[in-house]
Amino acid sequence: MNCPQILVFFLLTCSAILLKLYYPQEQDGSIIVVEKNVGLNYGLLGDNLPSPSKVISFYKSIGITKIRIFDPNTEVLNALRGNTNISVIVGVKDQDLAALAAREEAVKDWFAINIEPYLADVNITTITVGNEVIPGPIGPHVLPVVQSLTNLVKSRNLPILISTVVDMSNLQQSYPPSAGMFKPQAREQLVPVLKFLSQMNTPIFVTIYPYFAFVSDPDHVSLDYAIFENKYPVFEDGLMKYTHIFDAIFDAFVWAMEKEGVMDLPMVVAETGWPSAGRGKFTTPRIAGTYNRNFVKHVESGKGTPKRPNSSIDGYLFATFNENQKPAGTEQNFGLYNPTNMKPIYKLF
Template structure:
């Protein structure tokens, strides 16, 4: 877990940012939908139909979506849209799929082949957070199930289009800070070697579910809120071993996974974020679960994504991120926060506006991207890239100008 770091705002920085707002082109948030993925969860009894959801996503120009099943209505709704889709094999099917190549082939034949290629599948997540599950048999079955599934896709000629991986929680790491000291837990390390070997053989990514919110909630007096929110205007953290500077806890967590994989001999595997988000509402003991923080977190990530930003370890490899989630889901168990990660209410109202604006058309309400004053940025090291500094500082002004004016 990262130590606290104080914001480093100054009037000179703010004036520079203001000049950027005045001088740079107005294109940033127009590209946000295409730049970022979204998790479309369905644990609710009041959600819109899949067809309505796809209409919303298309109007937002969202190009990548992850779902947690293979619901036929959803798969049909995505047909012909061009939206990239990651689907999920539920945990209870992992062991049967590991035990039988026929089971894997049957699953692909029933759930992928009928919709391909009209529905643009790009990934299958075999289980979710299996490596940190208590079921030892489930964990042992994961890689054999992935191999059987990949073989089934290859048999049907789809392996060149659809990656096979699994989404893991940050609980697979024993150490995550500083990022260069990232290491898997002793238990997970034994399971990681065959998993990483499979990813390397099939050119598949390592998917991680990463939530800086949990780190902040666990110790808000020591974890910097600015760092957890990926706010661009603070000093951040410098890894004492690599001297890489991190202004985003999320990006530090991703690099920690990359370093952990490198320790096992697989440093070249790309690490992508399959889930991340911030709740807009929580229980009394859920510190930081507010609309303001959720807005800041997701908007900061949208801007970084639009700038094609990579992590400090891999600045030229754009980090792929899937926000959690599209809707608030009223049937999710657990604390209040679990039901309040959505960008939208089920009736289509925004919980908060991260850069999407709603417009009325003749037949029905549709959504289009709002203009933003943030300029585009290139993928280079944040310490040396003045364009990115302008981009981030501009966003900081938009989010904090009122506080500075009143102060």
């Protein structure tokens, strides 16, 4: 082989390797493109779900490298042993927060039981304290548990972030985004958490569902605006132009934080998605697939939002499977895959 031939062969070989790395093959032969900033929520509210070991193998086969679980499920964590290429967010159960907030020793015990055994061979990157409990009766317990866990991981030099997950019900006003502000109860319970996270440079995890904004006000929120299909801005907020409602919701939360003196706090989208069934013509596999594909493209673009341009967005799609033990209707139909055969409900990537 002469030099030009060797060079061509080398380039073709590298291209083939890169294609295999970035375009893994799904079990049915279709190509899946996985963006590094997009992960999956792994819920377990179903009686027909595949075993955790099968699910973790499935994640590996489709190139998923980030997942979120809602509690320290031992079967899932054991299935993850040795799969350190998959990073994991582990949630603290809502019902455990009161007891953990009451005693720092209880936090140490919880960590020793639920996290300690997996530190060596499971890539636990984050612990989230409660899921959408602020604002509410459990909300006041979040901050002391976040503080205790943060002190614990820092005392041991563990690279684990401690945060919480909140939804957009914390916003009293969200339109236009620059008018974003928190409700009084959210100010009381959430703002101290945000200020602590800001001191620690730890992101707040938020859930953003344009689907619910759309179905609650379809006369004023168009479907294209909700599923990233608009080609031109719908409205302007000062110098900022909004083409998608996702960006408007995201930025309203940013504005609300800034009004409380919390500047530049990173935000991770803990959940977003669209149901493929359960509510007539606006919950179909086609529409759900369109929303989720466009969300992935939005993340891939690196454009950020009008308020935070050119800032990458980390996000987790909800959810891996349809879960038949959730409330009937749309709640059971946010899954990307059918749990009985692990086939996609619609083409995602």
